Amino acid sequence: VRDRQGDPAELTAAAVELHCRAAIEAAGPACVAVKPQLACFERLGAPGIAALRGVVGAAHAAGLLVIADGKRGDVPVTARAYAQSLVGSTPGAFGDVPGLGADAFTVNPLLGRDSLEPFVEAARAAGACVFCLVRTSNPGATDVQDLPAPDQPLHERLAAIVAELGENGIAACGLSDVGAVTGATRPETLGRLRELMPHSIFLLPGVGAQGGSVELLGSAFAPHPAAGLVTASRSIVDAHRSSGVDPATAAAAAAEDLRSTAWVLSRHS
């Protein structure tokens, strides 16, 4: 694609891919997974999607899992298409078109259980894992997810759906392949959510830039040291802005700080 090298989309996508590869190299040793935010690649068009594939390859080459964060949710026929895109492949007259090859991905449950089943089926077939939004980390989450519905907050009803969907996917370690996104910004809800989803891995965004504190996340880790996945993005890649050292060193240090804190917590919960 030599003739498009002056194109802002191509150039920006190449820069984004380099940035992500540098972040993986710097912070990867302290992480178990990378969670690319699909929006940040999609907005760069086709070159952005190519860059995303490059980042997934770099993460896998570094021994990291990939959690594709797209929060997809749609009617069943369309959910199947998204699942093909994320963890499967698309059959066709010209041969199979491979998907992203993610190890896990986030989904939105507003459309109900039938809209989630194709995601779980496809993930299970691929040896991958689903993380379903249950209680997100943004302030507006209260508007819908915390509504009394009617005898419990909506997010507890979503948690029950997650637990049901994961029932047939519980591994020997006791963890299932249907996890939950449970924001770290409201740690007081985690205990109840853990009761409702005893086998789910909790994906915990909101630490760092969004103000959540990893020390309060103990109940997420209660069933197993791997039952919680603390995610951080800006607090790692932007760490140099406050530390004054070079970006790679700052990112590595921020990731290592978070890793050691989470690890101590996971061993003592």
Added chain:
Amino acid sequence: VRDRQGDPAELTAAAVELHCRAAIEAAGPACVAVKPQLACFERLGAPGIAALRGVVGAAHAAGLLVIADGKRGDVPVTARAYAQSLVGSTPGAFGDVPGLGADAFTVNPLLGRDSLEPFVEAARAAGACVFCLVRTSNPGATDVQDLPAPDQPLHERLAAIVAELGENGIAACGLSDVGAVTGATRPETLGRLRELMPHSIFLLPGVGAQGGSVELLGSAFAPHPAAGLVTASRSIVDAHRSSGVDPATAAAAAAEDLRSTAWVLSRHS
């Protein structure tokens, strides 16, 4: 990209684009908009995204609006990135990267009002329109959207959010730039939703292949002949399977049938 012409993704994406262009040519004259399902392009990787851009261009060349159906929803910082992708552009060191150039797009409100505001702001700045999921057409919609929350079904609470977000975007015709996805498969809810969202355009999926009947959608059109947008996909592009005529003729006839039925309804509601 001559060296990738044997690639299944390239070949399938090219075929999908041709199929969509043929559908636009055949059924376009009976339509006001095309609603590409983003999943079906995303699963073909970067070539799929390039095909999507081609389809958007073909729709615009045919004088049709484009409703990008991706049902995105995320925390505010990410919602802004999705909005750049759909109706805006992404600024960067190498120049602005243009987005898809859609005229409208679908969003998922589970993350609450703060997650929707960036979508509405970006749409308004672009002269575009948002359609927010309120009551979808799939059977599983009952699991979450119809929960009593606590004194009204959740979808009525979502409708109230839609009405609020659209308050500052009401045009002289009385219709706002924040619409609602209200499935045609449950027409008995439309009257109440129309009361709650008097200025919103209702996007009405579920007619045809999903079993909804356009004759029951009168309340959607009550405020204005343009207050309802009936969507149909499989019932048009697959019409030849039951009619026995060639695909283009069958698609044109199916679209024209739907257009004339909806038009009569919209003039008499």
